[in-house]
Amino acid sequence: MTLLVVGSIGLDTVRTPFGDVAEALGGSATYFSTAASFFTDTALVGVVGEDFPAEHRLFLKSREIDLAGLMTRPGRTFRWSGSYGYQLNEAQTLETHLNVFEEFRPVLPETYRKAEAVFLANIDPDLQMEVLDQVENPWLVASDTMNFWIAGKPDALKRMLARVRVLLVNDGEARQLSGEYNLVRAARAIQGMGPAVVIIKRGEYGALLFNGKSVFAAPAYPLETIYDPTGAGDTFAGGFMGYLSNARDLSEPSLRRAIIYGSAMASFTVEAFSLDRLKALSYDEIEDRFTAFQSLTAFEPLLV
Amino acid sequence: MTLLVVGSIGLDTVRTPFGDVAEALGGSATYFSTAASFFTDTALVGVVGEDFPAEHRLFLKSREIDLAGLMTRPGRTFRWSGSYGYQLNEAQTLETHLNVFEEFRPVLPETYRKAEAVFLANIDPDLQMEVLDQVENPWLVASDTMNFWIAGKPDALKRMLARVRVLLVNDGEARQLSGEYNLVRAARAIQGMGPAVVIIKRGEYGALLFNGKSVFAAPAYPLETIYDPTGAGDTFAGGFMGYLSNARDLSEPSLRRAIIYGSAMASFTVEAFSLDRLKALSYDEIEDRFTAFQSLTAFEPLLV
Numbered sequence: 001m002t003l004l005v006v007g008s009i010g011l012d013t014v015r016t017p018f019g020d021v022a023e024a025l026g027g028s029a030t031y032f033s034t035a036a037s038f039f040t041d042t043a044l045v046g047v048v049g050e051d052f053p054a055e056h057r058l059f060l061k062s063r064e065i066d067l068a069g070l071m072t073r074p075g076r077t078f079r080w081s082g083s084y085g086y087q088l089n090e091a092q093t094l095e096t097h098l099n100v101f102e103e104f105r106p107v108l109p110e111t112y113r114k115a116e117a118v119f120l121a122n123i124d125p126d127l128q129m130e131v132l133d134q135v136e137n138p139w140l141v142a143s144d145t146m147n148f149w150i151a152g153k154p155d156a157l158k159r160m161l162a163r164v165r166v167l168l169v170n171d172g173e174a175r176q177l178s179g180e181y182n183l184v185r186a187a188r189a190i191q192g193m194g195p196a197v198v199i200i201k202r203g204e205y206g207a208l209l210f211n212g213k214s215v216f217a218a219p220a221y222p223l224e225t226i227y228d229p230t231g232a233g234d235t236f237a238g239g240f241m242g243y244l245s246n247a248r249d250l251s252e253p254s255l256r257r258a259i260i261y262g263s264a265m266a267s268f269t270v271e272a273f274s275l276d277r278l279k280a281l282s283y284d285e286i287e288d289r290f291t292a293f294q295s296l297t298a299f300e301p302l303l304v
Numbered sequence: 305m306t307l308l309v310v311g312s313i314g315l316d317t318v319r320t321p322f323g324d325v326a327e328a329l330g331g332s333a334t335y336f337s338t339a340a341s342f343f344t345d346t347a348l349v350g351v352v353g354e355d356f357p358a359e360h361r362l363f364l365k366s367r368e369i370d371l372a373g374l375m376t377r378p379g380r381t382f383r384w385s386g387s388y389g390y391q392l393n394e395a396q397t398l399e400t401h402l403n404v405f406e407e408f409r410p411v412l413p414e415t416y417r418k419a420e421a422v423f424l425a426n427i428d429p430d431l432q433m434e435v436l437d438q439v440e441n442p443w444l445v446a447s448d449t450m451n452f453w454i455a456g457k458p459d460a461l462k463r464m465l466a467r468v469r470v471l472l473v474n475d476g477e478a479r480q481l482s483g484e485y486n487l488v489r490a491a492r493a494i495q496g497m498g499p500a501v502v503i504i505k506r507g508e509y510g511a512l513l514f515n516g517k518s519v520f521a522a523p524a525y526p527l528e529t530i531y532d533p534t535g536a537g538d539t540f541a542g543g544f545m546g547y548l549s550n551a552r553d554l555s556e557p558s559l560r561r562a563i564i565y566g567s568a569m570a571s572f573t574v575e576a577f578s579l580d581r582l583k584a585l586s587y588d589e590i591e592d593r594f595t596a597f598q599s600l601t602a603f604e605p606l607l608v
Contacts, residue, residue, distance in 0.1 A: 181391070202509070215526050216601070224489055224492075225486065256603035257603055257604070260603055294605070296521050297601050297603075299522075299557070299563070299564055
């Protein structure tokens with residue numbers, strides 16, 4: 001049941017109205033794999049520099065994440081810094097230093113080639129396809145992308161999309177990729193590019209799941225305080241893919257449960273900076289929040 | 305089971321990316337009462353000028369809305385014109401002519417004084433209270449308001465809020481009224497001002513219901529084309545209050561059903577300009593959309 005993820009591993013410096021943190025563990029593959037590790041065996045492909053703190057590697061190991069694909073290269077680890085206003089919806093990027101991530105070429109250890117599920121986090125679509133080329137026969141392939149690749153590498157992106165079953169993007173990315181403002185039309189257009197399942201992440205407004213002709217709407221969990229939204233989307237993807245990889249079931253009920261587990265995991269991440277909340281998370285808390293999502297959304301017709 | 309509404313009746317000129325309409329029937333009390341009339345006996349308090357077209361009065365009568373409280377005054381009817389961009393979230397007001405609405409003082413016909421439920425649409429909070437003073441013993445009082453009164457008449461607004469059971473506002477209004485950006489905190493703060501039930505309307509993102517300590521999140525119905533969002537919020541309120549007035553039940557399950565009926569009614573309104581979609585609406589279509597909301601939101605845990 002191994003779930004493979006390729007993406008960034010970095011050190012984040014983040015300021016929100018509720019505090020700040022410097023050089024904390026971050027990166028799409030980090031958030032994703034940590035969330036997924038609560039559900040299934042997870043393996044990571046990525047690169048760090050020689051300055052990557054040992055404590056972070058120990059933490060990932062403590063989650064039983066397979067780090068055979070985590071390369072260490074001469075130089076510094078990827079760094080990002082950003083700040084959020086009260087709206088907490090979109091980060092203002094202050095600095096990005098790709099460092100060793102700039103020359104990253106994913107090479108999969110032999111043991112990864114039989115991965116059953118693959119998540120291609122937001123990296124160059126050519127690299128996403130290089131990863132796919134190295135996996136023998138995955139049962140499930142999902143990917144993310146971003147505005148930079150939609151605008152800059154549209155042809156490679158379309159070739160990649162033709163090879164994935166599930167695409168997870170935010171609303172702005174869905175609009176840019178499809179050329180449609182309306183999200184229902186945007187999702188339909190993206191389904192025409194390959195992915196039978198399109199998930200549109202809307203941050204504080206939750207997520208929409210388009211699976212064939214069906215639509216499912218899940219809210220975000222209403223929290224009184226959101227300390228740091230960094231990583232929420234990748235954590236969502238990790239919970240979603242982790243659940244599916246373990247269940248090995250792509251039926252509509254299973255996909256909906258996966259969306260709720262993803263939403264639950266994301267709701268924990270934003271309760272603290274970096275991965276601090278996930279580090280302290282228990283299985284009981286995850287199940288309790290799944291139940292809380294049922295209370296949050298359930299209604300019944302009046303029986304007559 | 306009479307539900308009384310006080311608010312505006314006007315002639316709207318609206319342009320959206322999907323078309324335009326000139327001097328069409330509009331106004332908060334119009335959308336509200338039309339939506340409510342599908343659920344319960346509805347009575348309207350408002351004012352129009354001598355130029356108010358007879359066809360509009362006939363339409364409201366065809367919905368069996370009690371028009372004893374609809375005054376005709378010398379002068380012109382309230383007019384509003386606005387336009388929407390592709391985002392369709394907020395209208396840009398081009399012109400507002402209050403006309404006879406400027407001197408509006410609500411005087412209730414004797415037959416209205418025993419109204420069982422009251423909805424105070426968005427008008428001057430002093431006028432909202434004048435209406436309440438004329439109703440003997442309503443079982444349920446709900447209100448709307450807007451940024452203009454929050455900023456301009458905060459003291460009157462707070463006196464009014466102390467007298468209502470349910471407040472329906474949009475997210476921006478909730479933030480302005482409470483001084484809290486986070487919507488959970490905003491709703492808690494507003495509950496402290498009087499209304500035990502606070503409903504935050506989020507347009508395309510649905511609605512949040514805060515009832516005591518409980519929270520319910522309902523999505524908006526995902527539509528491929530939204531022709532004109534004008535009146536969606538008042539239609540939502542009409543479906544919500546119409547259902548509750550008929551059910552005479554403020555339990556949590558009943559409030560949740562009311563939110564879904566309100567959301568269903570709003571989803572029809574935006575499918576056409578003015579009240580055109582509501583004019584063609586059937587009871588079966590309403591029930592079908594209620595069922596569609598169940599399909600849109602339902603998920604089940606895996607039974608083990």
